[in-house]
Amino acid sequence: MDYDYIIVGAGAAGLSLAYHLGQSALADQTILIIDPNHTRQNDRTWCFWEVGDGPFEAVVSRRWEHLWLYDKHWSARMAIAPYRYKLIQGIDFYQFVDHWLAQRPNITRLQGSVDRLVELPEGVAAVVGGRQYTARYAFNSVYRPVPTPPGYHTWLQHFKGWVIKTPQPVFDAEAATFMDFRIPQAGDVRFGYVLPFDTCTALVEYTIFSPQLVSQTEYEIGLQRYIAEQLGIDRYEITHVEYGVIPMSDVPLPLRPSPHVLNIGTAGGMSKPSTGYTFQRIQRQTRQIVASLTKEGHPFYRQPLFNRHALMDSILLNVLDAGRTPGHRFFANLFRHNPIQRVLRFLDEETTIAEDIALMSTVEMMPFAIAALAVFWGRMSSLGRREWEMG
CATH class of the missing domain: 3.50.50.60 (FAD/NAD(P)-binding domain)
Structure with a gap:
């Protein structure tokens, strides 16, 4: 070799x-x-x-x-130590x-x-x-x-960001804005995201979770409105531009x-x-x-036979895809009613079953119960369809 x-x-x-x-x-x-x-x-x-x-x-x-979290009727500046x-x-x-x-x-x-x-x-x-x-x-x-087979879901996280510099101090340099849902959702999950480098400079992103991309003009209008209406900034210089698309898919x-x-x-x-x-x-x-x-002597590390966090990802994608409850409400409730450290462990797939139950008890249960049944039924139907085609 x-x-x-x-x-x-x-x-x-x-x-x-x-x-x-x-x-x-x-x-x-x-x-x-x-x-x-x-x-x-x-x-x-x-x-x-x-x-x-x-x-x-x-x-x-x-x-x-x-980290800052914002919804229309709630905001919090959360310490995330450790x-x-x-x-x-x-x-x-x-x-x-x-x-x-x-x-x-x-x-x-x-x-x-x-x-x-x-x-x-x-x-x-x-x-x-x-x-x-x-x-x-x-x-x-x-x-x-x-391709996305029946029973699975493919969404996209897509965003455009500007690094902006302001003539006067406006940013909280010691806290990043993780999700700011004070913007029109347009049937998607949309939020502002701010990473301050100092009190006058920050990366500001307009982020969307949705099945389809939008035009560059829509991102730019969203950024302009977010910076003006939510951040209250009317004078700034754009020094760098970012754009990205990340798959959000439970397709194996x-x-x-x-x-x-x-x-x-x-x-x-x-x-x-x-x-x-x-x-x-x-x-x-x-x-x-x-x-x-x-x-x-080989790179093929062991995979768990059952990954409950992957299942919960599928259930959430089904909730979003079917519009069972607004996505911004789910994320806001998750952060509002739980210690942020627990939420971060959950997103890192490091929570215990007891912690998962505690987290899910703070969100609307019915949409997620229906989504769980839909995911199970979709997977079984997809499996049966493949077996029939193979037979």
């Missing part, structure tokens, strides 16, 4: 895996990273909450110990890992697109421009949308599409279906891969 591992894609998932491998007992393994992009841009921002320091603490550019809400700029992450990789002679970078991955008796080959590169295992981070993605290939990142289902948060789930998957390679 040419290499021990091939990593397809050099985004958050691919670079995180290479970095974690280099910090482990597998640091001397040979790795080929294939990605079509040669230049780096500050194309995204990752935010997450965490206790203590993480593996990329060196490039965390901002930390907040408080968590801190952290921000990593894409360009800082890329440059940090790129610099680290450049010092590792056992790691090779190749600019190009992988045409296909071909299974071999003892490994896998990545075909790039007609040439094959072989390895024991390949890790694919290139996400390709899949193939984690192991072939014997020597593992899908990682969003391609491996690491974007949380109910929120779109991805970065910390990537780090969790990466740690599992490295642990499995170290202990078992």
Whole structure:
């Protein structure tokens, strides 16, 4: 084999895996990273909450110990200790890992697109421009949308953000705005999101959870109105623009599409279906891969037979998709009637069953009970349909 591992894609998932491998007992393994992009841009921002320091603490550019939550009739500035809400700029992450990789002679970078991955008796080959590169295992981070079968749901988290600078101090620099639902919902889940860098500078995003994208003009009008009407800002300079789309889907993605290939990142289902948060789930998957390679000699870590948090994601998506209750009401009730630390653990899939019951007792039960039955019936119908087609 040419290499021990091939990593397809050099985004958050691919670079995180290479970095974690280099910090482990597998640091001397040979790795080929294939990605079509040669230049780096500050194309995204990752935010997450965490206790203590993480593996990329060196490039965390901002930390907040408080979060603002707003609904039309309620607001709160919540202390989130022992968590801190952290921000990593894409360009800082890329440059940090790129610099680290450049010092590792056992790691090779190749600019190009992988045409296909071909299974071999003892490994896998990545075909790039007609040439094959072989390895024991390949890790694919290139996400390709899949059809949504009956009984499943696909929504999108999509947003546009402006970094704005104001002539006078206007922002609470010690608290990020996590969700601000004081904006017209238009049948979707829409909220403002504010990450203040200081009292005069902040990233302000207009975020939508919905099945379909909207026009760029609609995001911009939404941003203008939110900044003027809710933030009360009439003079500002736009210094940077962000736009992103993250899948919110409970459609099972193939984690192991072939014997020597593992899908990682969003391609491996690491974007949380109910929120779109991805970065910390990537780090969790990466740690599992490295642990499995170290202990078992292969990357195919064990999956739980039943994942109740994934089921709850499906139920929430069904509630939203069928319009059983307004999404903003669900999220507002969740934060309003529970300790925020419990909610963050829930969103991180770290709550106990008792905590889950306590959380769900604070939201409208009937829409979720109906959604649970709909999800169960849809899955059974989908399974029966597949069995009939196979028969």
